[in-house]
Amino acid sequence: MNTGRPKGNQKHLDLSARIIIEQHLNNGDSFRSIAIELSKDPSTISKEIRRHSIIRERSADAFAPIPCANNYDSSKPRTNICNVMHMCGDNECRRKCVLCRKFRCSDVCKFYKPRECEKLNKPPYVCNGCSKRTNCLMDKKIYSSKYAQDSYEALRTTSREGINQTPESIQKLDNLLSPLLKKGQSIAHIYASHADEIACSRRTIYSYIDRGIFQARNIDLRRKVVYKQRKRKTTTSLKDRSFRKDRGYKEFLEYIAANKSVYVVEMDTVEGAKGTSPCFLTMFFRNCSLMLMFLLEEQTQKEVTRIFDHLTELLGIELFQKLFEVILTDNGHEFQDRQSLEYSKNDEVRTRIYYCDPNRSDQKGALEKNHEYIRYVLPKGTSFEKMTDKTTLLLLNHINSEKRDSLNGHSPYEVSRLLLDNRLHKALGLAEIPADEVTLIPALIK
Template sequence: MNNSNDNTKATYNQIDLKDRTAIEIGLCRKESIKEISVITRHDRSSIAREIKAGRTFLKGDYYCDNDCRDAEYCKKSHLCGDSSCHMYCATCSNDCHNYCSEYRSLKCPLPQKPPYVCNACHKRKYCQSDRYFYSAIKADQLSKKRRSEAHAGAKISDEDLKIVDKVVYDGIKKGQPLAHIISVHSDEIPVCKRTLYNYIDEKILRVRNIDLRRKASYKKRHKKHPNGIAKQSFRKGRTYVDFTAFMEDKSDSVVTEMDTVKGKKGSKACLFTMFLRRNSVMIIFIMEDGTQESILKCLDFLEVGLGLEVYKRLFGVLLTDNGAEFKDAEGIELTKEGIRRSRVYYCDPMASGQKGRLEKNHEYIRYVIPKGKTFTGYSSADITLLMNHINSTIRESLNNRSLYDVIPDDDKDMHKLMKLLNMEEIMPEDICLTPQLISPVPRLIRKAGRHHD
């Protein structure tokens, strides 16, 4: 019958302070490594390695730090062949043991054999040779230090680290997200994203935390009283509760989120954005102003360019916020002839997270056109280029693919939309999400003045 309490059964758990204390006591009692292994329930080889790794070294008291028996009286010189040296070899900093045939060491040979320490030696107080002592507390401190050092620094070769540093630095300079860089250069980056963040935190790479946009913390948002907007007539039958009820038996892929991105305060120009949940494609229009008429003009352009049936399939369900530019619900839902082309629903007041995927995508716009900058001066071609770079960026949420990779070849509706909006894929290496991508054309302002003949 097997005895579950058999103390001789070895286990392979990590040696802790309790085990080290038992080792120290066993060494002082002159117990063998085998006897200590039975007490601690660790393998004998593990105990031996622990003793040698955790022991403390005390240097012996030798004449001029030379452990030869005859060092104090030795008058030999020039053993190394250096005739310009005027010192005796026994006192020279060079190791004369490599040259002298009469070298006899004073070092005690016992620490080279089990138990590898002098804890139980009766001569330890008077011995002048090199000595080793095992202390449980010091051994535990050394073990923790070794583990800490083992996890510090980069775990790749210097050559690989230089490649990683260059790839990440070049990508960040172009405004590319870290996930995009890792996906595109997976063959050159042998570490995961979390490890890259650790390298940046430890300043192993040239990129610093200040270069990473996502390292900035969000400001705390203050809630406002929502009753004013919630009771307005345009929301009747179109609230988020109504949206949830309508979508109960439908796929989330039929929904398109809408929003606007404002420019500099006092500037009328803004962006109208749409996000198709079916494939995460974002559409961006530039508008001279953020009025209801400008929104309807963009939607009418899509309807006419795609045809009513294709428009219904792509933009049949719209979800937006409560901005003044979206209050003309009937104009959004109906064609000029009064035919229904879509259904529009409004998020709860101060609940932008209900269309959070579009809000998240707005970050990419701000990489290129920072908040507080005017949209005046940007052309439709500029915004189309920005849209193409954003949609070509590789996303973790799409299993490290770009939006163009997830659009099926047989999706005729999407390909018709892409052709209408001049949507083209940008090569991963050429992705740029910095202000250098596009620059606004400065407006010419004529100043009134006197005419000189």
């Protein structure tokens, strides 16, 4: 092991380093001395010179042609050893072609081969610093710092362009991705289900789609949207807030800090088109991202209470108390009769309702963001009048079956099977949709 060998610093050479290399080559210095000054390995210097040197060819009308390789013997460097004659077509000529003054060998001889300098086959591989460089008749190989830097930058740019795939692999990717993307599936969900079949990064997939390489287009990516700017600010209502007494967000934080193992469920409603009554009641389990969704005939306290009573009867009071111990919701009028929500028909305490601060929907942001899955299938402004309990459950199962990065590539359904009592799934008819069949576009309901 050569312990005296200079060690590299693992950084790319820049223009200033290349100028130093050129100066040392012009002075005839060794690779080792250059490497020591630049804190590089000598092999790095050697590779840099061989990769980025340039051949400076002599002009065709130069005074003397490049010597022929067939007229040179290293043991007799000054002797003409070529005996070829009559290459010009004059069969009566008695002179060797190499001694002819009428024609150049390079113009008429079929055996002519330009000679290359033997010194270029060993360090320093270039003509910089050669004492015979001025009068040499052969093509010169030069290391130029400017040319080397330009070549480096061009290679760095072009190496990142184009498609680093074969036509067959691109077609295979297209056949896999495009049908799933057109069903409204996310890239994250597809990767979680087909990671072994996709031989490139997510960023590369987005790039291919943007460049039109796949059948799927940007319009098939649900996040390629522009959000409209709000026209006016939301103002805080001055109505009576007595229903919030001792059940605000501050009290919610205090309760879960004292009861860390409690299930926290976020609750909200999703409205349909303006002027229509049906809406969805949504409930979201924070620990596993599972969402429940129920169709309400209208957005009223009576309808919300109906769903609570239905769940209590379906699950039993004990399981309801276990799953829905704490519910965090907003200040909507449909949630303001806290008494009817917290107590069952038999006056048993079934849950604890807490309310977010006014205009702070971010305090239950997980549920708010999860609503975007509903909007993929039922865009804002769509009426829910044609929705039924059956189609609502179908939509819910597709949403809960999409795999997500936040769950390490698993779906809310899969995680909930581990963290929640499975009697909930059986009672509500929750089921997993096969990964490739998950559809989150309007066609799911139509």
